[in-house]
Amino acid sequence: DGGITQSPKYLFRKEGQNVTLSCEQNLNHDAMYWYRQDPGQGLRLIYYSQIVNDFQKGDIAEGYSVSREKKESFPLTVTSAQKNPTAFYLCASSIVARESGYTFGSGTRLTVV
């Protein structure tokens, strides 16, 4: 079955450490996205990529980095520069056409301890 896999489901990080969240899809989608979800704030766009080796900043990219070396993979690194990283992170993918909906992964809950 096609879909998006995010791992791990839960992640604990010490302050000052970088962590990388995995996102893999086998839907043959060109576009991939990372969103952050906080209570009462909905989903906010961190980064998106429409093609391999290219990505764009979203509204809240500071303290995050991404790479898109393969079509299937779009990992997100939360760096120590991100002041408040505790949140639920969602990865999504779609075809590039603007008439398509997103398929979301099941998310990674990151907690800074």
Next chain:
Amino acid sequence: QQPVQSPQAVILREGEDAVINCSSSKALYSVHWYRQKHGEAPIFLMILLKGGEQKGHDKISASFNEKKQQSSLYLTASQLSYSGTYFCGTALKGTGANNLFFGTGTRLTVIP
């Protein structure tokens, strides 16, 4: 750029109807609607592309007023399975990209 959703929360008894509104300050290319159960991935419900368009499946439908930059989601004869948080996602005109700006969500609870 983030659309505004209303109400923030609503509680219904089974069989009752609800309307969720989504309003943007920017011109819209399209409006998406998603439902998320607690701790799970949002699920795509539908997309509206044209002003005046209305869509629906089962007892969930939506409309898009392009001039007013608004969309509404209609849930009729609600079922327990409709519970969850509903998000609208908006794609802006003129950007050429499919990245969405999501509202803050409407928590819908259906009780027996």
